[in-house]
Amino acid sequence: MPTSPSSMINQYKFEDESELRDLFITVDDPESHITAIETFITYRVVTKTSRSEFDSSEYEVRRRYQDFLWLKSKLEEAHPTLIIPPLPEKFIMKGMVERFSEEFIETRRKALHKFLNRIADHPTLTFNEDFKIFLTAQAWELSSHKKQGPGLLSRMGQTVRAVASSVRGGVKNRPEMFTEVNDYMETFSQKINVLDKIAHRIYKEEREYFNEMKEYGPIHTLWSASEEDIADSLKGVASCIDKCCKATEKRMAGLSENLLPIIHEYVLYSEILMGVLKRRDQIQGELDSKVDALANKKAEKDLITEEIGKLEDKVECANNALKADWDRWKQNMQYDMRSAFTNVAENNLRYYEEAHNLTRNHSC
Numbered sequence: 001m002p003t004s005p006s007s008m009i010n011q012y013k014f015e016d017e018s019e020l021r022d023l024f025i026t027v028d029d030p031e032s033h034i035t036a037i038e039t040f041i042t043y044r045v046v047t048k049t050s051r052s053e054f055d056s057s058e059y060e061v062r063r064r065y066q067d068f069l070w071l072k073s074k075l076e077e078a079h080p081t082l083i084i085p086p087l088p089e090k091f092i093m094k095g096m097v098e099r100f101s102e103e104f105i106e107t108r109r110k111a112l113h114k115f116l117n118r119i120a121d122h123p124t125l126t127f128n129e130d131f132k133i134f135l136t137a138q139a140w141e142l143s144s145h146k147k148q149g150p151g152l153l154s155r156m157g158q159t160v161r162a163v164a165s166s167v168r169g170g171v172k173n174r175p176e177m178f179t180e181v182n183d184y185m186e187t188f189s190q191k192i193n194v195l196d197k198i199a200h201r202i203y204k205e206e207r208e209y210f211n212e213m214k215e216y217g218p219i220h221t222l223w224s225a226s227e228e229d230i231a232d233s234l235k236g237v238a239s240c241i242d243k244c245c246k247a248t249e250k251r252m253a254g255l256s257e258n259l260l261p262i263i264h265e266y267v268l269y270s271e272i273l274m275g276v277l278k279r280r281d282q283i284q285g286e287l288d289s290k291v292d293a294l295a296n297k298k299a300e301k302d303l304i305t306e307e308i309g310k311l312e313d314k315v316e317c318a319n320n321a322l323k324a325d326w327d328r329w330k331q332n333m334q335y336d337m338r339s340a341f342t343n344v345a346e347n348n349l350r351y352y353e354e355a356h357n358l359t360r361n362h363s364c
Contacts, residue, residue: 086268254347
């Protein structure tokens with residue numbers, strides 16, 4: 001059953017042991033909607049806050065996946081060199097789970113819940129106006145607000161500048177720190193993608209082993225009915241297999257809840273960070289091109305000098321934002337990875353202890 005908003009509030013307060021947190025968000029209660037055009041899922045978003053900029057202390061709205069996508073794009077637009085948390089992909093890999101299945105919906109709900117709470121915990125993103133509107137506006141109000149965004153020509157202009165920046169090639173004056181970050185992320189991306197594939201393969205093999213083992217218990221129980229001399233032994237084996245199945249199921253749950261989502265989240269984070277670095281380079285590239293223009297042109301010197309001053313401020317802001325967010329992200333990543341693998345190790349220890357005890361008891 002989904003955790004209720006009130007119990008989730010208490011859980012957060014207990015875990016954080018901090019009175020500084022003033023924004024609590026839960027995503028729960030998925031509902032399916034079927035229209036003549038499409039089928040989609042909405043989620044309830046409950047917000048509780050003590051912030052003075054909110055008109056009320058509690059809000060309850062319903063949001064669909066497209067609304068979360070809109071919020072992410074607005075955050076990227078307002079903060080191009082901050083690391084925006086990832087959203088789960090719109091489409092799923094073939095052979096994993098079916099779209100709109102209970103498993104898929106619950107996995108997505110957890111990811112959307114984490115997305116909003118990562119934003120709420122961010123020192124800058126948490127005060128974004130579009131984030132506040134997302135949490136508080138009713139559906140029709142949010143729809144109206146979306147229409148006030150940048151027009152088609154504005155978006156085309158941003159795309160053209162990004163393409164032009166990539167055509168110009170590498171940035172001439174990129175600070176050494178960001179070259180190191182770029183190299184780090186290229187290596188990180190390769191390794192986390194390999195780790196993601198290995199983790200999914202382990203889970204797949206574990207599931208296949210579990211499905212096969214489930215069949216052996218009933219087989220031994222039926223066998224015991226026709227073999228009176230060894231009936232007790234066969235029933236004991238069947239009971240042992242049943243308990244091993246339950247232990248294996250727990251281990252699978254640990255993988256699917258504590259390891260797979262964390263690794264895949266950082267696969268998505270690696271893509272986001274490479275995009276952030278490209279946007280930082282784009283801003284740097286605009287400055288470099290203006291400096292070149294100033295060196296090559298006599299006319300409009302004052303105008304270009306003024307533009308260079310503005311771009312220098314823009315580059316400095318972009319660099320400072322990314323530096324601070326990079327340190328914060330790296331610290332969170334190391335903590336999340338350490339916690340995920342520690343949980344897996346502890347689950348494996350419990351599993352093998354149970355299996356060992358079962359085997360020893362049966363042999364006695």
